[in-house]
Amino acid sequence: MEEKFDICEQQQKLTDYFGTLIKQKHLAHAYLLAGPKGIGKFELARWIAQGIFCQNRIDGKPCLNCSECRRIATGNHPDIVHTVPEGLSIKVEQIRFLKSEFSKSGIESSQKVFIIENADKMTASAANSLLKFLEEPSGNVVAFLLTDTLAKILPTIISRCQVFELAKNSSKYTIGTLEKLGFSTEKALILSSLTESTEEAKLLAENDNFDKILQNTCIWYLHVLQGDLRSFVEIQTALLPLIANKEDEIVLLDLIALLVKNSISIYYNVQKNIFVKIQPEFAELIRKLNEKKITKAVELVLNTRKTLAINVSFQNVLEALTINLRQCYYA
């Protein structure tokens, strides 16, 4: 049977990343996969589950052919529980059922995987029930919570998961368009990584401050990675003076998110460099870190975006993030 949706093609960065984690047996207990409908959240969760159970794994990646891979593909694996909303919501009984499944040891192995689709549709009591479970993960359990709308997930749930946002791979088109307009390949690459919309990328490219924001943010991040206290001062001296409005704030935070996420790619050598000019300096520092620190840093930045949404002053948000990142990298 031919599968139309090839997750390794659609979400190559993520399958490369998770392949490495599977190979090193470093999967976390809970992942929250967010992104628009049809982007491949379920396919990615299923692919990782196949990677976990596959009998003929190739470099961390599932073969998709063995009996385990095929049972998972057809939804017939006893150690994988797949929960979807019953009617409009996911009810507490469904979470209780899921938990009871996991209190038994794996039917055929000690490993268990659960996938909760539309996790934003959990009722409050279902979410609380799940929360307790996420707080005290038992045994070899990997949980995948999927959502179209990250903003609808309770912060307490988010804080217990590693969050991955899946994005459309339309960057080639955006890069081509920007190059035709006369922007450098490097800038086009960064812009296409910041937004899925070619129009928005064009607007950003034409913003007079963008180059300076980019340059100063890269220097700031370099200092954060070096544990250099100048990073704290630079918020006031080099970053805030360039920020004219709410849109600029979001651009700056998105750039920081991109830098921090890019560190994952640098660490695993999985992707072409985005920040070409400064990449070698980043790489030298990032390779000295470990996986826990770089994934934690991504969480910190994603949580920061939420803090900004609840109207804290931008300066406070950036200062807190600088301190937290520094602690994260240097703890």
Ligand SMILES: [Zn+2]
């Ligand atoms: Zn297999």
